Amino acid sequence: MIEFHLDSRSGVAPYMQLIHQVRHALRLDLLRQGDQLPTVKDVATGLAINPNTVLKAYRELEYQGLVAARPGRGTFVTGTLSGSSLAAYEPLRRDLRRWLDRARRAGLEEESIEALFLSTFRSASEEDIA
Amino acid sequence: MTALHTSGLGKRYRRRWALSDCTLQIPEGRVAGLVGPNGAGKTTLLQLAVGLLAPTTGTITVLGGEPASGPDQLAKVGFVAQDTPVYAGLSVADHLRLGAHLNPGWDDSYAQRRIDRLRFDPAQRAGKLSGGQRAQLALTLAIAKRPRLLILDEPVASLDPLARREFLQDLMEAVADQEISVILSSHLVADLERVCDYLVVLAASRVQIAGDVDALLASHHRLIGARRDEASLPADQQVIHARHTDRQSTLIVHSRHPILDPAWTVEQLSLEDLVLAYMSQAADAPPGRRPVLEVQR
Amino acid sequence: MIWLTWRQFRIQAAVVSALVAAFGILFLVTGPHLVTLYRDSALAACRSNCGQDANNFLNSLSNIAPYHLVYLLGALLIVLLPAVIGLFWGAPLVARELESGTFRLAWNQSVTRERWLAAKLGILGLAAMAVAGLFSLFLGWWASPIDHADAIGASGGFQSRFFPLDFGTRGIVPIGYAAFAFALGVLVGLMIRRTIPAMGVTLAVIAAVQIAFPLVVRPHLITPVRDTTAVTASVIQGLGINGSGNQMSVFAAAPNLPGAWIYSNEVVTASGSTSLGSIPQACQPQQAQGFQACANALAQMNLKQVVVYQPADRYWTFQWLELGIFLTVAVLLAWGCFWWVRRRLS
Numbered sequence: 001m002i003e004f005h006l007d008s009r010s011g012v013a014p015y016m017q018l019i020h021q022v023r024h025a026l027r028l029d030l031l032r033q034g035d036q037l038p039t040v041k042d043v044a045t046g047l048a049i050n051p052n053t054v055l056k057a058y059r060e061l062e063y064q065g066l067v068a069a070r071p072g073r074g075t076f077v078t079g080t081l082s083g084s085s086l087a088a089y090e091p092l093r094r095d096l097r098r099w100l101d102r103a104r105r106a107g108l109e110e111e112s113i114e115a116l117f118l119s120t121f122r123s124a125s126e127e128d129i130a
Numbered sequence: 131m132t133a134l135h136t137s138g139l140g141k142r143y144r145r146r147w148a149l150s151d152c153t154l155q156i157p158e159g160r161v162a163g164l165v166g167p168n169g170a171g172k173t174t175l176l177q178l179a180v181g182l183l184a185p186t187t188g189t190i191t192v193l194g195g196e197p198a199s200g201p202d203q204l205a206k207v208g209f210v211a212q213d214t215p216v217y218a219g220l221s222v223a224d225h226l227r228l229g230a231h232l233n234p235g236w237d238d239s240y241a242q243r244r245i246d247r248l249r250f251d252p253a254q255r256a257g258k259l260s261g262g263q264r265a266q267l268a269l270t271l272a273i274a275k276r277p278r279l280l281i282l283d284e285p286v287a288s289l290d291p292l293a294r295r296e297f298l299q300d301l302m303e304a305v306a307d308q309e310i311s312v313i314l315s316s317h318l319v320a321d322l323e324r325v326c327d328y329l330v331v332l333a334a335s336r337v338q339i340a341g342d343v344d345a346l347l348a349s350h351h352r353l354i355g356a357r358r359d360e361a362s363l364p365a366d367q368q369v370i371h372a373r374h375t376d377r378q379s380t381l382i383v384h385s386r387h388p389i390l391d392p393a394w395t396v397e398q399l400s401l402e403d404l405v406l407a408y409m410s411q412a413a414d415a416p417p418g419r420r421p422v423l424e425v426q427r
Numbered sequence: 428m429i430w431l432t433w434r435q436f437r438i439q440a441a442v443v444s445a446l447v448a449a450f451g452i453l454f455l456v457t458g459p460h461l462v463t464l465y466r467d468s469a470l471a472a473c474r475s476n477c478g479q480d481a482n483n484f485l486n487s488l489s490n491i492a493p494y495h496l497v498y499l500l501g502a503l504l505i506v507l508l509p510a511v512i513g514l515f516w517g518a519p520l521v522a523r524e525l526e527s528g529t530f531r532l533a534w535n536q537s538v539t540r541e542r543w544l545a546a547k548l549g550i551l552g553l554a555a556m557a558v559a560g561l562f563s564l565f566l567g568w569w570a571s572p573i574d575h576a577d578a579i580g581a582s583g584g585f586q587s588r589f590f591p592l593d594f595g596t597r598g599i600v601p602i603g604y605a606a607f608a609f610a611l612g613v614l615v616g617l618m619i620r621r622t623i624p625a626m627g628v629t630l631a632v633i634a635a636v637q638i639a640f641p642l643v644v645r646p647h648l649i650t651p652v653r654d655t656t657a658v659t660a661s662v663i664q665g666l667g668i669n670g671s672g673n674q675m676s677v678f679a680a681a682p683n684l685p686g687a688w689i690y691s692n693e694v695v696t697a698s699g700s701t702s703l704g705s706i707p708q709a710c711q712p713q714q715a716q717g718f719q720a721c722a723n724a725l726a727q728m729n730l731k732q733v734v735v736y737q738p739a740d741r742y743w744t745f746q747w748l749e750l751g752i753f754l755t756v757a758v759l760l761a762w763g764c765f766w767w768v769r770r771r772l773s
Contacts, residue, residue, distance in 0.1 A: 218527070
């Protein structure tokens with residue numbers, strides 16, 4: 001069974017951290033279809049976080065089609081996110097490598113590249129929401 | 131139903147107002163955090179809620195009833211006071227018996243299980259317990275009477291980190307199990323961040339801001355950009371806190387709508403940043419200035 | 428609440444009970460012999476005019492070591508009992524909870540603070556009254572031969588039970604004192620909120636009342652009897668002349684009123700004045716005619732002896748009156764406790 005942890009300094013909301021950890025475990029095949037996720041009570045007690053936070057994470061995962069809640073029995077994994085799916089995006093990976101090379105040749109340092117990427121990524125995400 | 135409903139609540143001691151013009155509506159089913167500096171009125175508000183104090187002005191209802199108005203109302207609310215008073219001369223088992231005799235809704239098997247799990251010696255006098263153990267005993271007494279609302283006044287303030295973590299873990303377990311609402315006060319925002327989904331910031335004896343944590347975090351942002359006068363912002367963006375250098379302005383802003391002005395870098399706030407912003411606003415504000423009203427869900 | 432009241436109270440209850448029990452044993456051990464002594468004395472056989480026999484009996488007891496001591500110890504304990512109850516049962520009852528903050532635990536259980544207070548006041552108040560009543564009973568039983576002798580003729584170091592400072596050591600008034608002291612202690616503790624200062628104030632008030640009441644209030648509860656009789660030579664006991672030689676006071680023997688409480692015994696003129704007039708020739712200090720001649724001369728002056736007293740048969744009336752007064756005050760103090768606990772918040 002997966003065990004959760006929280007990084008209180010990461011700036012990422014707790015429920016998002018839980019979602020990421022489930023998705024990460026799915027990608028690495030540590031969680032398989034049919035596995036049970038820890039109960040809301042166990043996660044809330046173990047991490048000393050609000051049970052609603054856990055519920056929110058599980059509901060979001062259910063919305064993403066990755067888990068399903070069976071009343072009275074628990075929450076079980078129903079979907080997959082295997083690593084092989086990333087292979088389908090090989091062209092994107094190649095484009096990204098090319099962009100990174102261009103950025104280095106333009107003289108940008110590592111931190112500048114990361115800042116440029118993150119700010120563009122975030123504002124693009126916000127525009128999507130707006 | 132609302133867990134706590136106050137309207138214009140105020141409490142005065144001789145000449146000083148410990149709490150003034152407090153209007154709150156904390157819904158049931160939440161773990162609500164009450165945060166503010168020492169002397170802000172947190173203990174006063176909580177003691178008003180359990181009926182240990184009577185209001186000077188305004189009204190307060192808890193779970194629809196007047197605080198401490200009768201045995202039924204008292205049974206609905208569990209309370210752990212600051213510095214967790216226990217009877218030093220009574221043993222742990224005696225405290226459980228006290229709870230059993232004085233509370234019709236007492237769940238003795240729950241209380242015994244907790245005492246076993248905490249590995250308390252039932253015959254040990256409560257005066258010999260450590261601070262963390264006393265807090266756990268007080269929490270046991272409060273939860274075992276099966277209240278609908280638990281009110282905790284700085285329960286972890288004097289506990290070491292391990293005791294603090296264990297206390298919060300047990301509290302979350304009770305919330306997960308029993309559909310209890312919780313109102314707890316603290317001046318440590320880090321603890322509140324993990325467990326609270328509703329927040330009230332109390333500073334200078336007034337409510338500065340109150341609302342669901344998610345809603346609060348979604349409606350407050352940090353704006354970083356070129357130096358600019360606060361008054362130049364649109365009306366629906368309220369500046370809570372501002373810092374200026376000669377070139378740069380950093381503003382903490384409350385806005386219902388997303389901020390799309392490209393001149394700003396917009397960042398998310400942590401709960402601690404939000405609380406600090408409101409606390410410094412209260413510290414700088416001239417008396418009598420109206421604070422931001424409660425955020426509607 | 429009953430369990431909680433006793434559990435919080437174990438030590439105080441044990442101490443007082445042990446004290447009363449210790450005295451009970453003392454009484455049991457020495458009592459029967461005292462009864463024997465009494466039965467063997469002339470007093471028991473005497474049928475009339477037994478004053479002298481009574482005094483002989485009491486004098487004989489003063490010389491037998493344990494009895495006088497036990498009598499005094501018993502009187503001491505019963506006088507101190509209200510203070511002990513007020514200080515150790517009453518004052519800490521609420522003050523200790525307020526001082527240590529445990530009221531924030533107690534008043535958030537599912538009992539209202541009024542019910543909490545009512546249970547503690549009621550249970551412990553009744554216990555205090557029972558302890559006082561029981562001890563008074565034990566003491567009264569043990570001392571009955573002595574009290575009986577007192578009622579006939581008081582002397583030898585034992586006083587009439589009606590005398591102001593002895594009245595409170597017998598009968599039912601100790602019950603009233605205990606109730607009053609307890610209720611007072613609780614109210615003072617409620618108001619002062621600190622145990623030790625509350626104990627101090629309670630002690631001061633109880634002491635003041637125990638001294639002032641017999642001297643200031645009790646004499647006026649029932650109008651005393653005022654007997655005026657002519658002064659004859661046989662009752663005159665002595666004569667006093669003031670420093671400048673022109674005023675005299677005449678001392679007359681108190682009438683034989685066994686068991687009565689005598690307020691005053693004065694010799695006055697026929698019109699009631701205390702200025703008795705000029706000193707008779709036969710009583711001048713220079714004259715050497717003897718006391719009898721002086722007494723005869725005084726008897727010619729038509730003086731009156733005024734004795735103000737409460738007759739012995741009013742003893743139990745006074746007991747019930749005083750019990751009633753102290754119980755009423757205790758109830759008022761208890762009502763004060765409820766009013767204070769409701770209005771006093773944190």
